[in-house]
Amino acid sequence: MELLRALVFLSMAALVAHGRDTDLSRDSFPKDFVFGTASSAYQVEGNALKYGRGPCIWDTFLKFPGATPDNATANVTVDEYHRYMDDVDNMVRVGFDAYRFSISWSRIFPSGIGRYNKDGVDYYHRLIDYMLANKITPYVVLYHYDLPEVLNNQYNGWLSPRVVPDFAAFADFCFKTYGDRVKNWFTINEPRMMASHGYGDGFFAPGRCSGCRFGGNSATEPYIAGHHLLLAHAAAVKIYRDKYIHAQQGKIGILLDFVWYEPLTYTTEDEFAAHRAREFTLGWFMHPITYGHYPETMQKFVGERLPNFTEEQSRLVQGSADVVGINHYTTYYVKNYENLTHMSYANDWHAQLVYERNGVPIGKQAHSKWLYVVPWGFYKAVIHVKDKYRNPLMIIGENGIDQSGSDTLPHALYDNFRIDYFDQYLHELKRATDDGARVTGYFAWSLLDNFEWRMGFTSKFGIVYVDRKTFTRYPKDSTRWFRKISKDVADK
Numbered sequence: 001m002e003l004l005r006a007l008v009f010l011s012m013a014a015l016v017a018h019g020r021d022t023d024l025s026r027d028s029f030p031k032d033f034v035f036g037t038a039s040s041a042y043q044v045e046g047n048a049l050k051y052g053r054g055p056c057i058w059d060t061f062l063k064f065p066g067a068t069p070d071n072a073t074a075n076v077t078v079d080e081y082h083r084y085m086d087d088v089d090n091m092v093r094v095g096f097d098a099y100r101f102s103i104s105w106s107r108i109f110p111s112g113i114g115r116y117n118k119d120g121v122d123y124y125h126r127l128i129d130y131m132l133a134n135k136i137t138p139y140v141v142l143y144h145y146d147l148p149e150v151l152n153n154q155y156n157g158w159l160s161p162r163v164v165p166d167f168a169a170f171a172d173f174c175f176k177t178y179g180d181r182v183k184n185w186f187t188i189n190e191p192r193m194m195a196s197h198g199y200g201d202g203f204f205a206p207g208r209c210s211g212c213r214f215g216g217n218s219a220t221e222p223y224i225a226g227h228h229l230l231l232a233h234a235a236a237v238k239i240y241r242d243k244y245i246h247a248q249q250g251k252i253g254i255l256l257d258f259v260w261y262e263p264l265t266y267t268t269e270d271e272f273a274a275h276r277a278r279e280f281t282l283g284w285f286m287h288p289i290t291y292g293h294y295p296e297t298m299q300k301f302v303g304e305r306l307p308n309f310t311e312e313q314s315r316l317v318q319g320s321a322d323v324v325g326i327n328h329y330t331t332y333y334v335k336n337y338e339n340l341t342h343m344s345y346a347n348d349w350h351a352q353l354v355y356e357r358n359g360v361p362i363g364k365q366a367h368s369k370w371l372y373v374v375p376w377g378f379y380k381a382v383i384h385v386k387d388k389y390r391n392p393l394m395i396i397g398e399n400g401i402d403q404s405g406s407d408t409l410p411h412a413l414y415d416n417f418r419i420d421y422f423d424q425y426l427h428e429l430k431r432a433t434d435d436g437a438r439v440t441g442y443f444a445w446s447l448l449d450n451f452e453w454r455m456g457f458t459s460k461f462g463i464v465y466v467d468r469k470t471f472t473r474y475p476k477d478s479t480r481w482f483r484k485i486s487k488d489v490a491d492k
């Protein structure tokens with residue numbers, strides 16, 4: 001059966017491959033560079049309310065009509081909970097070295113704290129053991145948007161300081177339980193997306209903002225949530241360093257989303273607007289982690305609404321990442337713009353995003369309207385992290401491009417546009433590592449066409465297609481392209 005599947009995979013890839021060749025190889029990148037794909041628990045596991053898992057804030061959020069264009073839920077998604085072996089086998093065939101996945105907090109602790117759920121704990125044991133048996137290195141994220149619903153009901157989740165010790169206890173449990181085999185930990189994925197979309201515009205669970213149906217205050221809550229996300233991250237890192245790092249010898253970090261913001265014109269006003277955009281996104285988290293306090297620009301523009309770190313908190317947060325994951329997809333122009341309609345995180349930037357200059361689009365648009373193909377922005381983003389934050393150890397935690405969810409077989413497998421994207425973006429990454437950025441790995445988003453949050457299943461980012469009726473996996477042309485790059489390992 002295994003052999004048959006492998007043959008089907010290889011012959012399909014050979015038949016459908018129209019993809020361009022590439023001059024990239026493992027030798028293009030530093031020694032021991034890691035290639036992999038990324039996912040998150042909620043997006044791939046399915047079985048959202050089975051095997052003892054407690055609900056998370058997304059289960060509740062998706063119940064309101066219109067939450068996704070296709071009324072999607074994560075009840076089943078791509079059922080990785082049962083099909084993880086297929087997925088790991090596909091990683092091996094492509095020649096990947098690593099897989100970035102997240103642990104569902106409410107699958108481990110259905111009530112957020114207290115008694116653990118043995119079925120959930122055992123699932124991650126199986127996944128990790130199967131990966132290691134197949135030489136796929138686990139990169140494990142502890143939080144990817146999926147707060148246990150109970151904690152939202154009890155104390156408004158990330159708005160309360162109570163979330164800090166609760167998250168730290170969950171992290172402690174994971175280090176203790178899996179840390180003998182997991183050497184690459186990430187506390188929180190994209191705290192900015194959580195704080196700004198969860199509490200600034202209500203686009204993500206728990207759906208809070210000024211005027212939102214679930215309540216909220218767009219001028220204050222994003223900063224409070226962001227503050228607690230940073231403190232929770234730092235508390236988990238402290239536990240790892242105090243109790244586990246000596247015996248387990250791993251690394252721990254955080255994953256941050258970072259669009260590159262290019263000034264629309266090279267006037268002082270637009271240059272400063274682009275600077276603010278970078279400080280309000282990456283800098284919001286990376287500045288405290290590097291320097292122990294929020295960026296001066298944010299302090300100036302947000303004023304009293306921006307919480308402050310105590311001396312002790314500042315010491316905990318500063319230096320709290322051995323490695324920083326950068327999730328990068330696209331680039332926008334920015335112009336100076338003061339939006340006085342109401343006070344909010346988005347308007348605090350005093351900047352407006354623009355998608356063309358002199359009538360020329362910044363890049364080709366993907367299926368997702370927000371995603372423009374702008375490879376040169378990737379180089380600038382990585383070099384910015386290197387130059388501004390003391391050249392930290394980095395991974396690229398996410399990078400990829402989508403196609404329409406209505407693409408069907410076999411057409412959906414011919415993803416030349418995706419090969420072009422990866423080829424151009426990886427060339428820019430090579431340029432950045434050649435220029436001294438300390439990037440040690442690259443994770444494509446995503447292995448599978450999975451549940452894409454507010455897009456439901458109407459957007460496909462996978463390099464592997466999933467038949468939503470049978471859950472059979474069909475590798476796309478881009479898997480064959482990756483196989484060329486990672487060849488020497490695949491053929492060992």
Ligand SMILES: *[C@@H]1O[C@H](CO)[C@@H](O)[C@H](O)[C@H]1NC(C)=O
Pocket residue numbers: 065066069070071
């Ligand atoms: C989603 O659900 C709403 C409410 O039940 C319904 O009106 C709408 O037609 C559904 N949309 C789709 C794409 O199924």
Ligand SMILES: *[C@@H]1O[C@H](CO)[C@@H](O)[C@H](O)[C@H]1NC(C)=O
Pocket residue numbers: 049073075
């Ligand atoms: C998903 O599961 C929830 C809880 O069991 C249920 O209320 C809902 O109807 C399910 N949705 C679908 C589309 O199966």
Ligand SMILES: *[C@@H]1O[C@H](CO)[C@@H](O)[C@H](O)[C@H]1NC(C)=O
Pocket residue numbers: 303304305306307308
């Ligand atoms: C935060 O601390 C800084 C440095 O001590 C201080 O300048 C600033 O006014 C404080 N901000 C608030 C909102 O308390």
Ligand SMILES: *[C@@H]1O[C@H](CO)[C@@H](O)[C@H](O)[C@H]1NC(C)=O
Pocket residue numbers: 339340341342344346347352
């Ligand atoms: C100004 O802010 C409001 C409220 O956040 C928003 O709806 C509007 O789109 C913004 N305008 C511009 C031009 O950014």
